[in-house]
Amino acid sequence: MRTFSLLKGLPVYELKSGNKIGEVCDLSITANGRVLGLLLRKGALFRKSYIIKVENVASFGWDGIIVDSVDVLEPVKNPPDYTIEHQQNLSGKMLITTEGEKLGLVQDVYFMEEVGTIIGYELTDGFFSDITEGRRVVKTAEPPAIGNDAIIVNVKT
Numbered sequence: 001m002r003t004f005s006l007l008k009g010l011p012v013y014e015l016k017s018g019n020k021i022g023e024v025c026d027l028s029i030t031a032n033g034r035v036l037g038l039l040l041r042k043g044a045l046f047r048k049s050y051i052i053k054v055e056n057v058a059s060f061g062w063d064g065i066i067v068d069s070v071d072v073l074e075p076v077k078n079p080p081d082y083t084i085e086h087q088q089n090l091s092g093k094m095l096i097t098t099e100g101e102k103l104g105l106v107q108d109v110y111f112m113e114e115v116g117t118i119i120g121y122e123l124t125d126g127f128f129s130d131i132t133e134g135r136r137v138v139k140t141a142e143p144p145a146i147g148n149d150a151i152i153v154n155v156k157t
Contacts, residue, residue, distance in 0.1 A: 009024065015066050098153070120138060
C-alpha cells in the first residue's frame with residue numbers, strides 16, 4: 001500500500017539501461033476511483049507529460065520506480081478523468097459517506113500499487129486541526145462516486 005505523497009517526485013528508471021527517464025508528478029485516476037497509471041514529467045527545458053500504466057511498472061521502490069523499458073511510456077493525449085493535484089484534481093474535495101456525513105477534505109490517497117485500487121483517503125480538517133488532532137485515514141469498501149463537488153464513499157466499519 002502506498003500514498004501519492006510518497007510517490008510524488010520519485011525518479012523513474014529504465015531497467016535495461018539504468019537511465020533516469022523522468023519523475024512522477026501525479027496519478028491518473030479513472031472515474032470509478034481506480035489508479036490507471038503514474039503521470040511522468042520528462043525533459044529539462046520543454047517538459048512533456050507521459051503516463052506509465054500501473055501494470056507496466058516493474059517495481060515500486062522507496063527511492064525510485066523501475067520500468068522494464070522506456071517503451072512503456074505513453075504520451076498523454078487525452079487528459080485523465082481525475083488526478084490528485086492537476087486538472088480535475090481530487091485533493092481538496094469533500095469526502096462524504098453514503099449516509100450523508102461529511103468526513104473532511106481529501107489530502108492524499110492510499111492505493112495498492114500492483115492493481116491500482118484506491119483503498120483509503122487521507123483527510124484534513126484544516127491546518128490547525130492537522131496540528132492538534134492529526135489527519136484521519138478513511139478506508140473504503142467500494143469504488144467511490146466522484147463528482148464536481150464531492151466524493152461519496154461507502155466507509156468500512
